[in-house]
Amino acid sequence: MRRTSRQLLAAAFVFASSLAAAGSLPVQRVADDVYVIPGVLADASSANRGRVVNTGFIVGRDGVIVVDSGANHGHGEAILATVASVTGKPVALLINSHPHPQNVLGNSAFAARGIPILATAATAAAMRARCPDCLRSLERSVGAEVMAATRIQLPDRVAASEVREVAGRRLTLLHAGHGHTEGDLVLFDAASGVLFAGDLVYRGQVPHLSESDTAGWLASLQPLRELPVRTLVPGRGPVGTAADLAPIGRYLLQLRQRVAAAYRDGRSADEAIALADLPEFSSWQGYAERHGRNVQHVYFEIERDDLNGGGARR
Ligand SMILES: [Zn+2]
Structure with a gap:
């Protein structure tokens, strides 16, 4: 069914208003066309609404690549509103760095706009197995109201260690095996030298090891040291350098x-x-x-x- 231009305009207005209602978040520019929406350095609580991990985004030639979708549907909406406050380009791809709830439970907001979601096969499998429990556990930490409208949305694209061109941007993806979790995926943006390390790197916070293989984690850090990193975006804590x-x-x-x-x-x-x-x-x-x-x-x-x-x- 074809929609009239008036209907399209109305739909665009509803989309824009829902983004405005979500409110935009503080955003930090870390390199040309590369941004971080910093999480709070704390454990998830009703005070911080579970917004405890860093989200990143890269504005490519033809669209935006987002790393991690936030802790719930509302957080995902707020991330999309923040991206829209920086650039008019569409979001071309969401990448889930690993299957922890604070990183993936905002996926539903992206899926609602038809945005493809990329993660390792291990992340998708772990989400299928654990997300029903971790959604309930996060609900206990932050409150049911904050988690309203959140549903588990699995990734629909499979990533491995590879170089991939997305929205005109050359992305290096690395999955070194079971480290912080079984699904860890890091993203290196060669054009800016920015490394999105996910929770393989915590700064100023004692890491969560529940799903970790600590020997594998140490091994996973090694290939990161070999990248020409100018800016390091950790999963938790402030943006830094290769050091x-x-x-x-x-x-x-x-x-x-x-x-x-x-x-x-x-x-x-x-x-x-x-x-x-x-x-x-x-x-x-x-x-x-x-x-x-x-x-x-x-x-x-x-x-x-x-x-x-x-x-x-x-
Ligand atoms: Zn994690």
């Missing part, structure tokens, strides 16, 4: 070394918590709440590897 790849690597390495030593000495997971205090990182957000849990997570990884013949106790 900011180091602290997260140091945290994970020291954590593994301290826990492995406790394990070799025959200490329990509970005893390891006291033995694996890492004062260098005690000022990071979430240290008191999360570091002990991270020690236990790594303890069970090391125990699993030992029982599978890795030989940490030999």
